[in-house]
Structures are given as structure tokens and as C-alpha cells.
Amino acid sequence: MKGIVRWWCLIAALLLGGCLPEERIWWSPQGDRAIVLVDDHLHLVTANGELGKALLNGASIEDWLVKTLSWLPDGTGFVCSRVRRVQTWEEAKPLIATEEVKRIESWLPTVLPTLKSEIARIVEPSGINSLQPLLPGENKQLFEIGLRILVERHRADVEQVLRKLPQGDKIAYELNAPAGRFPVQELCIVKLDQPLGSAPQGIAWSLLELPIMPKVSPKHNAIAFLQLSEDTETAQLNVMTLDGKSRLTIAHQVSSGSFQWMPDGRTLVFTKPLGQQGDSVQSIQQVTVLQPSGALMKPPYDPQPDGSLLKVNAPDRLAEPKLLAMALLPGSASLRPLPDGRILFASQPITLPVVESRPKLEPLLHLISADGRSLSTIPTAPGDLPTDLNYLVPSPDGTHVAVVEAETDAVAVVELSTGKTEIISAPHSGWKCETIPAWKSATELTFAALGTDTRTPQWMLWSTAKGTRSISDKWPATATTDWLSAPKPKSP
DSSP: OTHHHHHHHHHIIIIISSOOSBOOEEEOTTSSEEEEEETTEEEEEETTOOEEEESGGGOOOTTOSSOOEEEOTTSSEEEEEEEEEESSHHHHTTTSOHHHHHHHHHHHHHHHHHHHHHHHTOSOGGGOOSSGGGSOSSOHHHHHHHHHHHHHHOHHHHHHHHTTSTTHHHHHHHHHOTTOSEEEEEEEEEETTSOTTOOOEEEEEESSEEEEEEEEOSSSSEEEEEEEETTTTEEEEEEEETTSSOEEEEESSOOOSOOEEOTTSSEEEEEEESSSTTOSEEEEEEEEOBOTTSOBOBOSEEEOTTSOEEEOOOTTBOOOOEEEEEEEOOTTOOOEEOTTSOEEEEEOOOOSSOOTTSOOOOOEEEEEOTTSSOEEEOOOOTTSSOSOOOEEEEOTTSSEEEEEOSSSOOEEEEETTTOOEEEEEOOOTTOEEOBOOEEEETTEEEEEEEOTTTOSEEEEEEETTTEEEESOTTSOTTTTGGGEEOOOOOOO
16 A cells, blocks of 8 residues: 555654664563564564464565564563554444544545545646545545545546546556555554464554554553654654553654663653654653553543643652653664663763864763663773664663664674673675664574675574574575675676
């Protein structure tokens, strides 16, 4: 569906700051097995690298808006956000919220007139060969869903309007989408102890404000996730119980997808721009969203009979987020809480105001103390760290952090207490990393690197005691081809 392209652009602009490297490896909390992305399919892999059958009944995840997932704390399954295609509006309606159904159906009378207006303004009709140029300036997703409903109910009327374009029949076919007219974004739980091929358990759905990037609390039956709105071009941070029955909005206009649970499993840390969306100067904020029992905090306001809202201050009410720090954050603003409650992030050390002719400063690793009252810098040597620090992965015990960058295929491990940096996989000329490393345990890291003999991308396991070895030797030859980006041929 062409609309997926629009969502991807919005996600890249709001959340990811680019799309490389990406997650492909997710070790279970116990480190006894992993889920690995191979050829756009999820596979369960044993601790020694044995590749199992594809999960989700072999379905491709190519059209997932964000290819990520989050393990349940006991390692019995995971939560993911996927696209679930349904053929008819009657099938889609029971899945999405009643308010969303009403909003879509109230829009239907304006859809065909809007389509006629968009076609009338086209100067060169011969250049229109897809639906994208016909979408209005606002409410694009709402318009497209409404148009798909009209194709279902009044196909002849829509086709008659589209025939004013030379490629009108092609666009009509695109709207009919044999694979499913309505791409519902779904948050679902996949239980690995169920028979292979069992249907995932859906817990949230939407066509207009898409739930993405679920992250499960490490100690409670709750998940945090982003609700993405194309109309407002913003991301809203929500928390919800794992059964999908209770939901709470935490913050609006969050600036990255790197929000994380703190070790207590009740508190979230996230970033917001100080000014407009996309600003580099951002605030790092923290807020407790679950009660000690694991239940969601109650909303901070109670509705009154006159329609107003009354602020309620109580231990079981959501409080205002606490401002921890302000920083110049690169790209996806990678926040990483450590087991002792400190928060690791990367930022350029800069003091404002500053003149443009200042020397370009390299980003450094910083730690916010567990009590949020102090800030320290990891004492790495100049030149040890890459200039791209968007991809930080701390070890489970919080003593080390793995670092990769998009412009090379080098992998480094930094000792947080001393700043000592070790290159565990040296760079190769022209090769670039497309895979974020993942820790199997506190002393074992898995990552993508060129095989010593094959000179092709391999899945590597590094440990402090045994060095580096490949654990994907028996995989199909093409399984890890896209885990690294090969050098581009030089132009003659």
C-alpha cells in the first residue's frame, strides 16, 4: 500500500533520524534463545545459533512500519506491532476504536467531492499513475481509508471519477488491493509456548493513529508504545496493560522512539524537543506511570459536570514528568537506563550561546545519576568513539556499552567505569553497518561482521573470554547478506 510510504517518511522524520542500522537480533531476557530477522521473516534461534522455522506462520514483516519487538519478562513470548490486512470495512470496524469508526464514517460524504477537486486541479493528468498525488494536503490517511470504503460500496462511482485520468483504471485497481483494502496496525502478543502457527493475541488496533514500538515493562504486565498520527505529525507516548483493557496517555510530541522503562518497571524516561518537532536541543524527562501494584496510574484530571477538568494530586495519579537534563541529542536520541538507575545517553558537549565558527565537537557518552541530580561524562579518549552515537546497547549488567555507526562496519565495546574502548570488529573499507548489536549475556555480544574466510556478512558472537566466532555458519548463504552494506562499485 502506497500509504505505508507516507508513514515511513513520518516515522523517519519524527522518531528514527534515519533507518540504518536497524534491530535484527532480540535475545530473550534469559539469553537462552533469540528472535532474529532473516529475509524479512522472524525466526527463533537457539543459544548456539541454530536457525529455527519462521514465526508468525511464515508471514513476511516487510510492511511493518517499525521492525522491532519486545520480549515478555519471563521469555515465553513477545509483543510486536504488525500490519494486519483485512478485505472489508465490516471486518475492520470491530477491530478499531468506536471513536475512530465514527470519525471515518463522518468523513465519507466529503471523499468523492474531494477526489473530484484534486483531479480538477491537476495540470498534467498523464503524469498521475498512482493515488499519492491525489491525496489532499490534510487528512491524507482519513481520505484514503474513506476512498477505500467507497470503492467497496460504490465502486462504479469512484471508477467513473478516476477515468478522467489516463491511468485511472490502474489507480482503481490499487484501491481495490487484493491483499486487503484496510491495513490495520495491530499490537499483538505472540506466545512461543503455543503450537506453531497459532494466531497472535491482538491487544490494540488502529487505521489512523498507529500504535508502534511496544516495550514491555521488565517487572509488570504493562507495555509502553507510541501512537503515531499522520494528521498532526506527532508521536504520543502511551502505556497500556498487557490485556489491552486499560490505557493512559503519558506525553505528547515525544521526539524519538528511544523511550525506555527504568529498572523498577514502573517509570519511563523519554525525550521531548524544547521547541518545534525536530529540534536538536531536547529535554530528557522521567515519569512514574504504574502504581506499586502494577496497575496504571489514574489520569491527573477528573471531568466535572460542567465539562471542565479538575486536577487531582494523589499518590495514584499521574504526576507531571520530571525534567532530568537538557542536551543536544543526535538523531534518534538513544536513552539507555542501566540496572543501577543511571541513564546513559550521547550528546555533544556544548555551551550556549555559541558562534557558528566554533570547533566541531565530537559527541560523548554521559550518565545521569540514579537520583537525577548530577551528570557525569564517560572519560573516553579523543577519537575512540565514532561521531555517530545513535546506536548504543548497554550490557545487561550495565558495565559496558556496545557502539556501532552507520558509516562503517566497526563494532566497539566501551567500559563505562573507565572509558576504555576496545574495537572488537575492525572496519573494512567501504562496508557499512546495517545491524544493531545485541547482548546475549553480560559478557557475550552478538553483531554483524565480515567472516574471516568467507568475506561475507556473518552473525558473530564475541565474549570476554573466548574472543569472536561466527554462529551463522550453517545458515543459508543469503540469510545475512543485508546485515552489512557492501561497498558501492566505483564509477568509471
